[in-house]
Amino acid sequence: MLEIEKEIQTTIRCIIDKRLMAMKAGETSNNNEDFLGILLESNTKEIEQHGNKDFGMTTTEVIKECKLFYFAGQDTTSVLLVWTMILLCLHPEWQVRAREEVLNVFENEKPHFEGLSRLKIVTMILYETLRLFPPLPTFGRTNKEEVKLGELNLPAGVILIVPAILVHYNKELWGEDAKEFKPERFSEGVSKATNGQVSFIPFGWGPRICIGQNFAMMEAKMAIAMILQKFTFKLSPSYTHAPVEVVTIHPQYDAPLLMCKL
Numbered sequence: 001m002l003e004i005e006k007e008i009q010t011t012i013r014c015i016i017d018k019r020l021m022a023m024k025a026g027e028t029s030n031n032n033e034d035f036l037g038i039l040l041e042s043n044t045k046e047i048e049q050h051g052n053k054d055f056g057m058t059t060t061e062v063i064k065e066c067k068l069f070y071f072a073g074q075d076t077t078s079v080l081l082v083w084t085m086i087l088l089c090l091h092p093e094w095q096v097r098a099r100e101e102v103l104n105v106f107e108n109e110k111p112h113f114e115g116l117s118r119l120k121i122v123t124m125i126l127y128e129t130l131r132l133f134p135p136l137p138t139f140g141r142t143n144k145e146e147v148k149l150g151e152l153n154l155p156a157g158v159i160l161i162v163p164a165i166l167v168h169y170n171k172e173l174w175g176e177d178a179k180e181f182k183p184e185r186f187s188e189g190v191s192k193a194t195n196g197q198v199s200f201i202p203f204g205w206g207p208r209i210c211i212g213q214n215f216a217m218m219e220a221k222m223a224i225a226m227i228l229q230k231f232t233f234k235l236s237p238s239y240t241h242a243p244v245e246v247v248t249i250h251p252q253y254d255a256p257l258l259m260c261k262l
């Protein structure tokens with residue numbers, strides 16, 4: 001594990017060094033428009049403005065940000081897509097509705113940003129998938145100060161686990177059919193579906209809410225739209241339903257799907 005960590009650090013450090021050298025040499029390329037490019041550029045400006053290195057981020061901090069964005073954004077979005085496809089196989093009527101919508105909006109064109117915001121059924125399906133299979137089923141908080149929570153007195157520094165998945169399956173919040181896949185719950189958006197309560201938290205909540213949530217939704221809509229446009233799909237008979245949590249929730253025995261070109 002330590003060796004892997006070291007290798008990741010060295011790889012990212014090499015990329016950063018190359019970028020910094022290119023920036024110093026005044027090279028401009030499309031490379032500077034990605035996450036790392038923007039981060040390094042704003043960091044360099046911050047250091048230059050204050051005239052000393054006590055400001056801005058250190059290279060180690062930049063490496064940490066790169067790792068965070070990569071790991072926070074990669075697996076979460078990919079398991080969302082996997083569960084969406086599994087649920088669309090288990091509920092083929094929703095697969096048909098979603099495809100109809102995608103074909104109505106894009107016909108055979110490549111899905112584009114403007115059209116993604118018109119995908120109402122697809123958005124409802126993604127929200128319902130996030131409710132039933134929140135990629136991060138739990139997330140943590142630590143209280144800085146002593147706090148009273150209901151009947152509990154928590155001393156400072158307690159690690160609290162917020163069980164998003166239990167909130168999502170709570171019958172008092174979601175009704176007797178809480179365990180069922182019913183995208184129609186979200187037909188009028190999240191705040192109507194939740195009655196304004198904090199009962200839908202796949203991206204966390206509060207000041208540390210997922211910074212990539214809009215990007216993730218856009219990415220997921222784009223991917224699902226492209227798949228629905230080209231394929232119908234169903235579960236292979238070898239599929240075994242076994243959600244398991246290893247940081248994110250995924251299907252323990254994978255998700256073998258039979259894809260059929262339209």
Ligand code: HEM
Nearest residue numbers: 072073076077080135136203204205208209210211212216
């Ligand atoms: C379906 C996809 C995703 C899900 C379900 C998800 C979920 C979450 C959750 C639950 C948190 C913790 C929030 C908290 O502690 O309250 C989080 C944090 C974070 N996510 Fe996401 N995320 C997703 C995609 C992404 C993407 C695509 C990116 C980046 C492009 C991203 C970047 C981050 C970052 C940087 C944080 C830490 C924010 C902070 O601590 O201030 N996430 N995400």
